[in-house]
Every structure is written in structure tokens, then in C-alpha cells.
Amino acid sequence: xxxxxxxxxxxxxxxxxxxxxxxxxxxxxxxxxxxxxxxxxxxxxxxxxxxxxxxxxxxxxxxxxxxxxxxxxxxxxxxxxxxxxxxxxxxxxxxxxxxxxxxxxxxxxxxxxxxxxxxxxxxxxxxxxxxxxxxxxxxxxxxxxxxxxxxxxxxxxxxxxxxxxxxxxxxxxxxxxxxxxxxxxxxxxxxxxxxxxxxxxxxxxxxxxxxxxxxxxxxxxxxxxxxxxxxxxxxxxxxxxxxxxxxxxxxxxxx
Ligand code: G3P
Ligand code: CA
Numbered sequence: 321x322x323x324x325x326x327x328x329x330x331x332x333x334x335x336x337x338x339x340x341x342x343x344x345x346x347x348x349x350x351x352x353x354x355x356x357x358x359x360x361x362x363x364x365x366x367x368x369x370x371x372x373x374x375x376x377x378x379x380x381x382x383x384x385x386x387x388x389x390x391x392x393x394x395x396x397x398x399x400x401x402x403x404x405x406x407x408x409x410x411x412x413x414x415x416x417x418x419x420x421x422x423x424x425x426x427x428x429x430x431x432x433x434x435x436x437x438x439x440x441x442x443x444x445x446x447x448x449x450x451x452x453x454x455x456x457x458x459x460x461x462x463x464x465x466x467x468x469x470x471x472x473x474x475x476x477x478x479x480x481x482x483x484x485x486x487x488x489x490x491x492x493x494x495x496x497x498x499x500x501x502x503x504x505x506x507x508x509x510x511x512x513x514x515x516x517x518x519x520x521x522x523x524x525x526x527x528x529x530x531x532x533x534x535x536x537x538x539x540x541x542x543x544x545x546x547x548x549x550x551x552x553x554x555x556x557x558x559x560x561x562x563x564x565x566x567x568x569x570x571x572x573x574x575x
Contacts, residue, residue: 328543329552331355337547340401355549359423363387364434370409388429421453426463438466477501509539
């Protein structure tokens with residue numbers, strides 16, 4: 321895979337520094353700021369509704385216990401920030417699915433995968449005719465495998481954290497993933513080169529500082545997750561453009 325001229329600007333939880341993360345207003349702003357894609361985090365309530373919030377626990381939005389143990393009405397009664405509600409996947413896809421591509425990150429509860437969430441997420445995407453522009457990602461191979469088993473053509477990205485940094489090529493290939501989404505500290509020029517040799521795009525998370533954006537873009541990453549999509553858009557230029565920062569020397573890596 322060759323590096324893009326213009327790396328993807330992926331709005332992490334929406335434009336999540338300017339608006340409360342994972343809210344409809346954060347997604348609306350990300351579109352206005354010309355993001356290429358929006359990343360959102362998925363969990364499932366006890367009564368089977370897929371909701372968009374980052375943590376498995378509700379404490380961060382003023383609740384108690386886990387999403388997995390709460391009814392949808394309870395989750396809906398909480399404040400996702402500045403009075404906004406926790407959105408459902410269906411609401412997000414209905415409002416924005418035809419306006420911008422999504423990276424749907426499938427989370428787990430503290431007890432493991434949410435039964436049926438992978439298949440239900442895939443079905444929600446297919447029902448709206450947006451499978452081709454949707455990227456499904458997860459840190460958890462079995463979750464991605466469930467999507468792969470349900471649809472040979474689904475687009476998958478394997479998230480790689482510093483806690484489990486090994487075997488990512490083999491894991492991605494087993495899953496038929498098209499991309500690897502590594503934590504920012506894992507990425508160097510040799511990582512990017514290996515991924516590209518293996519036909520994998522590289523989308524790294526989460527990058528907010530301009531110098532870090534410049535460093536990673538110069539390495540040839542294919543996109544960055546950022547809480548500031550406007551800043552990254554200003555850095556890389558308009559969609560489809562060719563403006564890139566000058567290459568930087570990266571000691572200790574292959575060029
Ligand atoms: O998908 C990239 C990134 O969002 C993964 O980490 O904790 O922000 O969901 P986290
Ligand atoms: Ca995420």
C-alpha cells in the first residue's frame with residue numbers, strides 16, 4: 321500500500337475538544353471542520369440497545385455501574401456533556417451516516433464481548449447502505465472475527481495498544497483487516513513501512529499536538545485520529561490535496 325498524499329483526518333469521538341465527546345454536536349462540528357471520517361465508541365445496554373459512549377462504566381457521565389447492566393432509559397437519563405444525551409448507534413447513522421464515513425469502534429464490557437453486538441452493528445450499517453464507507457475497529461480479535469464471519473466484505477481495522485503490541489501483522493492478516501490502528505507511541509517509520517509492505521493502512525491514535533501530527537504524517541501514516549480535526553485539516557490541506565510537511569529525520573528507524 322502506498323502512502324496517501326493527504327492522510328485521513330479522523331475526528332476522534334467527533335470534534336471532541338470543542339464539544340462533548342461522542343455527542344451529536346461533536347459529530348456535526350467534525351463535519352463542519354472537514355473531517356474525512358468520524359470515530360465513535362460502541363457499547364450495549366442490558367436491554368440490547370447499542371449506545372455511543374467511551375467507557376464500559378457509567379461513572380464518567382454521572383451514572384453507576386456498567387452500561388452492560390443498565391437499561392437504555394437509565395443511560396439515556398444521563399448527561400453526556402452540556403446537557404446532551406448519549407446517542408444510539410441508530411440515531412448517529414440516521415443523522416450522519418450518509419454525510420461522512422464512520423469508524424465504529426466496538427468496545428467490550430468488563431466481562432467480555434457484548435453478545436450479538438458485532439452482528440447488530442453490521443446489520444445497522446448494511447440497512448443504511450453504507451457498508452463500503454464504514455470501518456469497523458476493535459482491540460479484540462474475536463469481535464472483529466464475528467464481523468468477518470458475518471460478512472466477507474466488511475472493512476476491518478485492528479487496534480493495537482502498547483499493552484499488546486506484538487503479532488499485529490499475523491492478527492490483521494488472519495482477520496482480513498485492511499488497516500492497523502496503533503497507539504501513537506508504537507509508531508515509527510519501520511512500523512509504517514512494514515504495514516505498507518503487508519498491504520495494511522496505518523491510522524494512529526490519538527494525536528493532538530501539531531509537531532506529533534507533522535512527525536507521523538512525514539512517516540507516511542494514512543490517517544490520524546485527532547480530537548482537533550480542524551487543526552489537522554489545516555496541517556494537511558484540503559481533501560485530496562498534496563500538501564504535506566517536509567520529511568523529518570527519525571533516528572533509529574529505517575527509511
Ligand atoms: O480508535 C482509536 C482510539 O479511539 C482507541 O482508543 O480509548 O480512545 O477508544 P480509545
Ligand atoms: Ca475509541
